[in-house]
Every structure is written in C-alpha cells, then in structure tokens.
Amino acid sequence: MNTVAADPAGAYTLRHADDCLMLSHRLAEWSSRAPTLEEDVALTNIALDLLGQARALYTRTAELDGTGRGEDDYAFLREEREFVNCLLVEQENGDFATTVVRQLLFSTYQLETWKALSASTDTTVAAIAAKAVKEVTYHLDHATQWTLRLGDGTAESHRRMQAALERLWPYTSELFETDAATDELVARGVAADPALLRIAWTACVEPVLREATLEPASTSWTPTGGRRGLHTECFGYMLAEMQHLHRSHPGARW
C-alpha cells in the first residue's frame, strides 16, 4: 500500500504530535471544572493551542511516513501501543497544583524543542515550530506565574506544589532520552538534540523552582516507555474516553 518510502522523521514528528494531543486532552478535562471561570478559559485556550499544533504535526507525519493517514486516523483509530507520547503529558490532572507543575515541566521542554526546531532542515517542521514558539511562550508564562504564586504562597499551596513536583519529576528524564533514529535525525539537522534540550530545560526550570521555594525531587526512579508505546495505567482510560465517540459513530460530524 505504501508507495512512498517512510522517512524516519515521521516517527519523530509523531512523538511530538502525540505529546500535543494528549496534553490537550488532559487540559480539556478541566473545562467547566477549573477553580475559577478565568482559569477555565485559560486552560482550554492552551488545550486548543496544543490541538492546533498536533493537527499540523499529524499532517506532516502523514507526508513523512507515506501512509496518507488523516488527523482523525492518528487520533481516533490507533491503539494504545501505537501512541508514542511521553509519560509526563498523560499523567492525570490531579489537583490544580499537579496541573500547574505538569505544565511548567512540559512547556519548558516544549518551548526549547520548538525553538530548536525552528531551525530544522525540514522546513515544514520549522514553520510549525516557529508558530508554536509564540503559543508555548505564553503557556510557560502562565505556568510560571502560578508556580511562583502557589509555591511561595500559603503553607497549603506550597505543600500541594511540592507534592506535585515530587510526583511528576521522575517523568522528566524520559523527555531527554535518545535513540539511534533520533541521533541520526539530529545529525541530519531535522531533530533537536536531546542533550542540548536537557541543558536548556534545566537552566529554565531550576530558577523558577528556586524562586517558588520548591525543591526538585531527588529520585533515581526514571520511568520510561512512552516513546515505544508503553504507557502508564491512566492512559488507557483517557484514550477510551477520547476515542469512544469516533469509534461508536464512525464518520460522525458536528
């Protein structure tokens, strides 16, 4: 069926597309449930930004992997093991502190990724990244503002933020993993170098945590597997909810 040779870059763009889609879905779960009306709109705005990035990346992935799949095929008709998002973005919303910490850790990673990919030799990816930089700059600002206020806020807000950081911190090591395919794409100038991303990420996250009086968790547990389709327990439930309508009513439209 495949008439075009698959470019390994397609596997790379798929990872980022899945990151965007899954975090978008998690943030959309806050819709009508956020602490205030204003925050409700803020979180769903971020969700919609990420959904837009996912759509562009799925379209590019379809060109690269030569399958000609559409956005809906990627989002609704793949099984759990076929999703290659990182584990961090699929983690449950928890309390508001958990959502804020997840956003801080991921948006910092994503901003550095998009900055680097703005110079990708894949000009389509570079264009997607350049547009996304502006959006994610705001996502990170939003998360940073809340991290500072809640981390350095009341005893209760500090306790919740610290607890969220300790729960989610282990999932950050996966963001900077590399493999043979990624190394090759870095050499081609298509992908961002995970080692450089880690340096930039650390330089951005640490000062924010320090100012927010929060301590990075000290743990040697480094869960991994998302990039190979091995997800945490909560993922299947989220996927079932996300795909249910499309699979029950194929081709349903608004």
Place this chain on the structure above:
Amino acid sequence: MSNEVGEPLWEVFIRSRRGLSHNHVGSLHAPDAQMALRNARDVFTRRMEGISIWVIPSAEITASSPDERDPFFEPAADKAYRHPTFYDIPKEVRQL
C-alpha cells in the same frame, strides 16, 4: 468584591487597534495585577480583539451615585447650545 476563592475584581480595558483609546470590555477576578492581565488576555482577546490591555482594581474606581443623577446630569438636558449643531459645515470637510 471577591469570588469564592477570595480573588479581587478587576476592570478590563482593551485597545482594539493603534490610534484608538482603551475601551471598557468587562471585569474578571484575579489574585493580583499580573494575573489579571493574563486572565484578560485569555478571556477577552481570544478573537484578536486587542493589541493592548489595561486592568484596574474595581475597588479603585470612584463611581457617581444613582442618587446624584439629577444634579449631575439633568442640568445638561436643556442646553442645546452646547451641541455644535449651529455651524454650517463646509462641503470640503468630509469627516468631522
């Protein structure tokens, strides 16, 4: 005036484009001025409504009272000469 989580109320003013003045568009809750700006961005500029935002604590606004309506506004009702309606406008002036 605060919401259920104790955040004060802010009035939001937005300038839709360069050269126009900021207009009042609504109010919202936020814990402080910086968060109020961000909330205003999220709530009121989702459809490219503006290029500049002001937020002002609602508590800082001094408003006229409905009780003062007559002494404040009624006296202007019969001062037609204050309106520039008695001037002939030259044809050459297209916009005034």
